[in-house]
Structure formats: C-alpha cells, structure tokens
Amino acid sequence: MHNEHFDAIVLGAGPAGLTAAIYLSRARIKTLVLNQGTVGGQMILTHEVANYPGVEHVSGYALANIMKKQAKEFGAVLKTVRTIDDIALLADKKTVSVNGDTVYTADVVILTPGGRSRTLGVPGENRFKGHGISYCATCDGEFFTGKEIVVVGGGNSALEEAVSLTKYATKVTIVHQFNHFQGFQHAIDEALNHPKIEVMTETVVNEFYGDERLEGVMLRNLKTNEVKPFATDGVFVFIGYQANTEGLNGVVELNKWNEIVVDANMQTNVEGVFAAGDAIAKRFRQITTAVGDATTAALAASAWLHERKRERKPAFANS
Numbered sequence: 001m002h003n004e005h006f007d008a009i010v011l012g013a014g015p016a017g018l019t020a021a022i023y024l025s026r027a028r029i030k031t032l033v034l035n036q037g038t039v040g041g042q043m044i045l046t047h048e049v050a051n052y053p054g055v056e057h058v059s060g061y062a063l064a065n066i067m068k069k070q071a072k073e074f075g076a077v078l079k080t081v082r083t084i085d086d087i088a089l090l091a092d093k094k095t096v097s098v099n100g101d102t103v104y105t106a107d108v109v110i111l112t113p114g115g116r117s118r119t120l121g122v123p124g125e126n127r128f129k130g131h132g133i134s135y136c137a138t139c140d141g142e143f144f145t146g147k148e149i150v151v152v153g154g155g156n157s158a159l160e161e162a163v164s165l166t167k168y169a170t171k172v173t174i175v176h177q178f179n180h181f182q183g184f185q186h187a188i189d190e191a192l193n194h195p196k197i198e199v200m201t202e203t204v205v206n207e208f209y210g211d212e213r214l215e216g217v218m219l220r221n222l223k224t225n226e227v228k229p230f231a232t233d234g235v236f237v238f239i240g241y242q243a244n245t246e247g248l249n250g251v252v253e254l255n256k257w258n259e260i261v262v263d264a265n266m267q268t269n270v271e272g273v274f275a276a277g278d279a280i281a282k283r284f285r286q287i288t289t290a291v292g293d294a295t296t297a298a299l300a301a302s303a304w305l306h307e308r309k310r311e312r313k314p315a316f317a318n319s
C-alpha cells in the first residue's frame with residue numbers, strides 16, 4: 001500500500017474543487033485534488049458559459065482548463081482516480097483510500113463532489129443533452145429566445161423556472177405526471193395564470209426525438225395511454241437534484257436531501273473538514289456560487305491549518 005501525506009486534500013475537481021486548489025496552493029499549502037470523473041465537473045457539460053463575470057463567452061471546457069492550469073501552476077497535484085474506496089474524516093486524522101492501492105492523509109479536507117440533476121431516463125435523453133435538453137434555466141434559458149419549449153416537472157423548481165423561461169420563450173408547456181402540483185400555492189397560481197404557459201397534467205415524456213438537434217417529445221397521456229408526438233424547440237427537465245454524497249453518509253452531517261451541512265465558513269460538523277459547491281445545502285447552484293463557496297472554504301481551511309500549527313508549535317523555553 002502506497003502512503004502519502006498532504007496538508008490539504010480536495011475531493012472533486014469541478015469549479016469548486018479547482019478554486020479551492022488555487023487558493024490553497026497559492027498560500028503554499030501542499031494540496032492534492034482527487035477527482036472521480038472528468039476534471040471540470042458539470043461545467044464541461046455546457047458549451048457556452050455566458051454568465052461568468054469577466055469572461056463574455058467561454059465554453060465550459062475552456063473555463064475548466066484555465067482553472068486547472070491555474071491550480072497546477074500554483075503547485076496543486078491533481079489526480080484522477082478510478083474509485084474512492086474509503087473516506088475516514090476525524091478531527092485529528094483524515095484519510096482517503098483510492099484505487100485499492102493508495103492511502104492519502106491530510107490535515108484538512110475540502111469536499112467538493114458536486115451533484116447532478118435527476119434525469120428522466122427515457123430514450124433520446126442522453127443524445128439530446130445540451131442539444132435541446134437542459135436542466136438549468138439560468139444557464140440555458142437565453143438560448144431559447146423566441147422559441148417554444150417544454151418544462152417537465154411539477155414542484156417549485158419546475159413552476160418557478162417555467163415562469164422565468166417566459167422571459168425568453170414565446171410559449172412554455174409544463175408537462176407533469178400528476179393531476180396536482182407539489183409547489184407553493186403562489187408558485188402554482190403564478191405559473192397556471194401566466195398567459196404564455198400551458199399545462200398538460202397526467203402526462204409523461206416517453207421519448208425524445210430529432211436529428212442533429214431535438215425536434216420534439218413523444219408524450220403519453222396516463223389516463224388514456226395514448227402516445228402522441230409534440231414538436232418543441234427545447235425541453236427543460238426539473239425533477240429534482242442529487243448531491244454526489246453517496247460515500248459521505250456517516251462521514252459528515254448530511255441533511256434529508258443528502259446535501260452536506262456547513263456553517264458560514266463552509267466547515268462541516270467535523271473539525272478541519274470543509275465543503276463547497278453544489279454538494280452543500282444551499283438554494284442556488286451556479287459556477288459563481290461554487291467558486292464563491294470554495295474561496296470561503298479554502299481561506300477558512302488555511303486559517304484553521306495555521307491556527308493548528310501554531311497550537312502545536314513548542315513554546316520558547318524561558319531561559
């Protein structure tokens with residue numbers, strides 16, 4: 001078994017993890033970033049980021065590569081791992097075992113595993129993701145200016161985002177599986193009374209179709225079982241969000257949605273363990289918010305490390 005010690009380990013290399021790595025390594029903290037998946041996280045799924053301040057238009061992939069380069073140039077070590085076998089985070093000993101052959105230890109850990117939108121899991125969904133299917137109105141709404149779109153879902157996110165998408169789309173059709181909505185009454189009223197919004201209840205998406213881009217959805221009426229094509233320029237799916245915290249259950253405190261609970265300094269319930277980005281309990285999930293949380297987490301982690309080293313330093317002998 002190979003063993004290696006770092007001052008800090010960052011778990012996840014999306015915008016939150018890369019930002020934490022930039023701040024930590026620039027502060028001369030020996031930092032390891034372990035990433036399960038592609039560096040850049042969800043950011044690389046978007047072909048154009050148009051709302052990152054200071055950069056007018058950039059692909060998610062290019063932005064991820066700039067962040068990665070910055071982190072490496074400041075000295076962070078980035079490793080892509082096959083599997084994280086075990087994470088043990090105690091106040092005085094933090095261990096991450098990977099790939100069945102290596103154990104990394106650190107004084108502080110920053111958790112940035114991100115998350116994923118729940119998907120419908122129907123044919124055509126993977127093919128048209130980013131080519132007509134989106135899971136983020138703030139990110140992609142503008143691309144559907146003057147178009148007719150479908151919103152799938154019946155909770156607060158679907159209702160609120162359907163209303164927000166009317167800023168761009170000429171018509172929004174909400175497709176929802178039940179005959180009642182699960183949102184707040186004011187959100188339901190606003191959506192149902194909106195002149196640009198139509199609603200199809202007791203209806204589900206069976207399949208997405210198109211050629212290069214999405215052209216429509218096959219809708220199934222759950223009362224009659226009839227399946228009909230419905231032409232549309234785009235579909236926004238809002239059926240829930242899932243934090244990538246499967247391996248963190250029992251390691252740090254999670255809320256009932258399995259999101260990591262943090263304080264104002266992004267510290268978890270375990271001393272010296274911080275978290276940032278889409279995996280924490282919060283309302284808005286964007287690159288900017290991930291980067292902001294991670295800045296706080298990294299600065300708080302640096303201060304925590306500094307304090308701890310000072311406490312451990314032997315006092316000068318009074319001679």
Ligand SMILES: Cc1cc2nc3c(=O)[nH]c(=O)nc-3n(C[C@H](O)[C@H](O)[C@H](O)COP(=O)(O)OP(=O)(O)OC[C@H]3O[C@@H](n4cnc5c(N)ncnc54)[C@H](O)[C@@H]3O)c2cc1C
Nearest residue numbers: 012014015016036037041042113114115139277278286287
């Ligand atoms: C299609 C799409 C388009 C978007 N467009 C925009 C946009 O235009 N503007 C905007 O601001 N936001 C956009 N977003 C949202 C934005 O991408 C996210 O808010 C942001 O990426 C979250 O960053 P993060 O670092 O917290 O997590 P993520 O980006 O999810 O990155 C987490 C990383 O950690 C890895 N990981 C998971 N578990 C572990 C583990 N146990 N150990 C190690 N690594 C792990 C993951 O594989 C991933 O690489 C978009 C999202 C999507 C899905």
